[in-house]
Amino acid sequence: MKYAFFPGCVAKQTCPELYHSTKKVAQALNIDLVELENAACSGAGVVSQQNEALSDALNARTFAMAEKQALPIMTICSTCQGAFCRANKRLRQEPYRDKINGYLSGNGKNEGGYKGTTKIKHFLWALVEDLGIEELKKRVKRPLRNLKVASFYGCHLLRPSDALGFDNPDNPTSLEKVIDALGAEPVDYDGRTRCCGFPILLENENASMAMVSKHTLEAKEKGSDCMVTPCPLCHLNLDVQQPNAEKIARQKIGLPVLHLPQLVGLALGFSEHEMGLHKHIVPTGRVVEKAIGS
């Protein structure tokens, strides 16, 4: 398994624990990651609000880099995955792609442009589809037996399904399959396919924080020890902003939120420190204790 690795901006800055845990877990699973070091931000569905052609051109440039190496792209962010899939859908249409390729050409750097063939997979999809759940089970060294885990997919990994096309948006199962393979117990609750509120954090903070408290409290009520998310932006709202959500909800929440590779890493035998669990805002000690009894 070899991928052109697109970590995204957040894993490189405010969620460094995501970047480092991904690298370690990938290595342990023999997943070869060739980082796209010269790729630009996916635009996160924000650049496209101002200028869709620019957003698509920057992403076509990234897709072309992977295409040249004949590698699929692997992302570790629901938001990047969503932005990439939506752009790739548009770029598969010939006349449009030609127009966008026109913006890329000019100084030999993007010779040939983008041909429209790059496959883009989130780490979660790579685990389920390429590594396989059975194989993942075999690699588990330390089943997370006592742990109840609430999945939180992130909107852009599920919807619109005609661009994403992996999980069923009404009843996604990939995260639950992975949680189960790691020996933990997936928790079913309504919030798992809903919105974390990050995109309106600065525009409508009360609403954004209400989303955080609603989903974390529901997950807690259903007995979850922690949440797991494939999206660092969800992580920023659910973990980093959780103290602010507690203030507005006037209620203690205290629900740890793990990045997907961190949860996988714990089951593969990595220490909490190696997975960067000390970098979270909501303390993760109880989860580690329960999961691996250290």
Added chain:
Amino acid sequence: MAEHTTFKVFRYNPETDSKPYFQSYQVPLQGGKTVLDGLNEIKGQQDGTLTYRMSCRSAICGSCGMVVNGHSKLVCRLQIAEVLKNFDEVVIEPMRNFEVIRDLVVNMDRFWDKMDKVTPWLVADEENVPATERLQSPADFNVIRDASSCIMCGVCLSDCTSLEVDSNFLGPAALAKAFRMAADSRSVDREERLLELSKEGGVWDCARCYECVQVCPKYVAPMETIMKLREMTLKADLVDNRGTRHVEHFTELVLDSGILDERRLPMKTVGLTDLKGMLHMAPTGLRMMLKGKMPLIHPHIKDVDELQRIAHKVEESK
């Protein structure tokens, strides 16, 4: 005997029930039966007290919106077999974000109130009234074609994540209607509309969750229309608020280093002159810094000038 499916249906009669409950029915499953056929079967053969709205049975009247296994649908457009691909039983609840009148019937006032707020009609030039109709070219109509096909079913409001936590939000259907009117080639009040829609509860309060795009049975794609309203507002350079600053500085910062600067974007979005806003963010920033979540040096990609060259070419082509 035909195969049966379990329908678990939300029941509530405020006159007799102290609280809602679920009632299970067995529905014979044959052919391409829709969830609405199933409900009709229950009402006709098993339990005449079950209350719901329906009329056209062909996704035109917009009266049969309900929540089926967690997401909102027109039940006349949804086959039971389709539901059973992902679930073992069919769980039916009234639409969310509306008050329940009885069983699966909700009070739609909230939908119409929001619709009323966006002036849901065309405001055209009243001074120069043409002798015939106000004509529109097919190309101009295409801009608003999808947004025009709303059947006002309320399904998108039922799944709207922003509306769920902020009753002030205009919501997907009304905003799609606002786009349909503002983007109409014959409209003369575009700027007024855009200004109005940039206020609290308007286009900048959408969480971009894509629920409305996913569930709309008529492919209105309300969120896409909201993004177009944002684009129109930015192009017209009409408003300076957190929403517009967020988008403008996001693009600028990406072109600056290839990697979005997560320290500078919130500051630029809130605005350096907004002292209260800056102070409000300080504790969170500090917490992040202490956890090593704020790199001191901002990284950048090697070919930043390449991004700027591309941006320049896109700009030139306009």
